[in-house]
Amino acid sequence: LSLYADYKSFSGGDAEHPVASSRGLRKGAAPAREGRGREQSTLGSEEWNPWEGDEKNEQQHRFKTSLQILNKSMKGKTDFRVQIWGKAAIGLYLWEHIFEGILDPTDVTAQWREGNSIVGRTHYSFITGPAVVPGYFSVDVNNVVLVLNGREKAKVFYATQWLLYVQNLVQTQKLQHVAVVLLGNEHCNNEWINQFLKRNGGFVELLFIIYDSPWINDMDVFQWPLGVATYRNFPVVEASWSMLYNERPYLCNFLGTIYENSSRQALMNILKQGGIDKLCWVSVREQWQPQETNESLKNYQEALLQSDLTLCPVGVNTECYRIYEACSYGSVPVVEDVMTAGSCGNTSVSQNAPLQLLKSMGAPFIFIKNWKELPAVLEKEKTMTLQEKIQRRKMLLHWYQHFKTELKTKFTNILESSFLINNKG
Numbered sequence: 001l002s003l004y005a006d007y008k009s010f011s012g013g014d015a016e017h018p019v020a021s022s023r024g025l026r027k028g029a030a031p032a033r034e035g036r037g038r039e040q041s042t043l044g045s046e047e048w049n050p051w052e053g054d055e056k057n058e059q060q061h062r063f064k065t066s067l068q069i070l071n072k073s074m075k076g077k078t079d080f081r082v083q084i085w086g087k088a089a090i091g092l093y094l095w096e097h098i099f100e101g102i103l104d105p106t107d108v109t110a111q112w113r114e115g116n117s118i119v120g121r122t123h124y125s126f127i128t129g130p131a132v133v134p135g136y137f138s139v140d141v142n143n144v145v146l147v148l149n150g151r152e153k154a155k156v157f158y159a160t161q162w163l164l165y166v167q168n169l170v171q172t173q174k175l176q177h178v179a180v181v182l183l184g185n186e187h188c189n190n191e192w193i194n195q196f197l198k199r200n201g202g203f204v205e206l207l208f209i210i211y212d213s214p215w216i217n218d219m220d221v222f223q224w225p226l227g228v229a230t231y232r233n234f235p236v237v238e239a240s241w242s243m244l245y246n247e248r249p250y251l252c253n254f255l256g257t258i259y260e261n262s263s264r265q266a267l268m269n270i271l272k273q274g275g276i277d278k279l280c281w282v283s284v285r286e287q288w289q290p291q292e293t294n295e296s297l298k299n300y301q302e303a304l305l306q307s308d309l310t311l312c313p314v315g316v317n318t319e320c321y322r323i324y325e326a327c328s329y330g331s332v333p334v335v336e337d338v339m340t341a342g343s344c345g346n347t348s349v350s351q352n353a354p355l356q357l358l359k360s361m362g363a364p365f366i367f368i369k370n371w372k373e374l375p376a377v378l379e380k381e382k383t384m385t386l387q388e389k390i391q392r393r394k395m396l397l398h399w400y401q402h403f404k405t406e407l408k409t410k411f412t413n414i415l416e417s418s419f420l421i422n423n424k425g
Contacts, residue, residue: 080121082415083141086128087162088155090183090210091147093227095126096236098404098411103128108233119412134165142176143419149183156192163196163204170203177419179206181224186316187342188213205418208411211317212345212354222414223357225407228328229321233297237328243305244330244393251381252334253281253307255300256322263336264313267371276378281307304329308381308389309366311374314340318354323365327400330393334377337367361406364392364399 086095095101095115103113103126111131117124127137146166148159159182169175184190188211196202199220207215208224215221228234254271258264268284271277281303304310310326312335326333335355339345345353358365366377384392 079123080143080416080420081123081125081141082143082145082419083139084124084126084145084147085132085162086126086147087132087159088147088149088181088183089229089231090149090181090224090227091126091128092230093225094147094181094411095128096230097227098408099124099126100236100404101126119408120416122412122416134162139169139174143415144175144177145179145181145415147181150190150193151183151185155183160192163193167196167203177422178204179208179415179418180204181208182210183226184209184211184213185342186211186340186344188344189342190215205422206414211319212356214343214345216356220418222410225324225357225403226319226321228324232321234301234321234325234328239330239397244397245390247386248306248308248331248389250281250303250307251279251378252309252311253303253331254311254313255281255283255303256285256313258284259315262313263338263371267311267313267374270371270374274375276375279378280311300325301329304331307331308384309334309377312336313371314338316340317342317344319358323358324400327396330397332364332366332392332396334366334368334374336371337369361403362399363403364396 084091084095086092092103095117096103099117099119101115101117101124103115105113107113110129112127112129114128115126117126125141131137144166146162148162149155150159163180166175166178170178180193180196182190182193190209190213193204193207194200196204197207197220198205205220207221209215209221210224210226212223213221216223254267256264258268268282271280271282283299283303304326308331310322310331310333312320312322312326312333314320314336317340318336318338323333323335337354339354345356355363368374368377
């Protein structure tokens with residue numbers, strides 16, 4: 001657990017988005033910091049505290065409290081060991097963004113990467129990379145979390161091979177407890193994994209699933225966030241003075257693909273009315289590109305940094321990487337709050353669908369049902385003072401840090417409660 005990260009915390013999508021823009025990279029862009037894949041705006045050797053002012057005393061008190069909690073937790077035994085096998089890019093969001101863990105080596109192209117972290121009484125180890133192959137590494141723990149991609153047919157086949165391997169380890173008593181973190185299908189068609197769930201006679205005791213699956217019951221199936229597009233090398237971003245206090249030249253941004261007969265076409269029509277697009281950073285393309293270039297990634301990050309709002313139209317699913325990436329830069333997501341086609345959500349049970357996880361944790365976003373509401377949103381933006389925007393950025397960044405910390409705690413508590421209670425030993 002990073003004390004420095006706690007200090008900062010208490011002191012103070014769709015599968016595509018970035019596209020090369022004709023606008024050059026301007027002063028204030030956040031170059032990647034070598035070593036941890038983190039991002040920070042350039043400030044030279046200047047010392048700063050983004051949460052300064054009236055909040056200082058309160059934040060110092062919170063920091064002391066967090067230290068006391070940490071010290072107390074560290075006094076307990078940490079002999080509960082869990083290994084996370086990251087076989088999908090969402091594993092990097094779990095480890096580097098939520099757990100604030102480090103991976104060695106830092107080279108994202110390395111064949112084998114690993115890290116360690118202690119949360120509560122649990123010692124986590126994390127392994128990832130192409131060299132992590134069934135049967136070709138030692139299994140020296142009783143508890144495993146397997147991170148898998150089940151979004152499409154080819155990924156499901158690969159994920160199934162891993163589950164069959166783990167099933168054999170359980171049957172031969174080389175593993176005792178298994179949980180899965182699954183990037184689910186965007187239409188929530190995940191029936192293929194049913195046979196592996198313990199409730200159906202399988203061995204997977206806990207399932208953390210992305211998107212608003214109707215399976216979620218908070219007993220053995222839990223919702224997990226999509227997070228940022230780590231597969232596109234979107235980094236861990238650290239707050240900077242300029243991110244909080246600078247005037248941002250654009251009211252909003254949208255960089256992404258426009259699909260025919262989609263709400264994105266409606267969004268573009270709205271943006272073009274009355275010259276609204278001149279107030280926002282807009283760069284679109286007609287065809288999705290799965291890979292990122294260094295230039296397009298920098299342009300996209302710069303757009304987030306220089307915009308007060310980030311427009312988040314639905315894709316195949318309502319939840320998109322863009323939402324979390326906007327939070328990373330203190331740009332308020334304007335979310336199209338509508339259910340997409342498929343089997344996701346269960347509005348007869350919850351009125352919060354879609355994005356139930358984010359809403360249940362009080363996400364300070366702007367939710368709209370139709371892009372016709374956007375002009376009124378932008379008119380209100382024009383009346384806001386810089387000071388009001390600074391306070392809103394602080395609130396968003398603080399909420400996002402709290403969101404990740406809460407997920408880390410919840411994840412650990414669920415594992416400990418389930419695995420330890422059901423411990424055969």
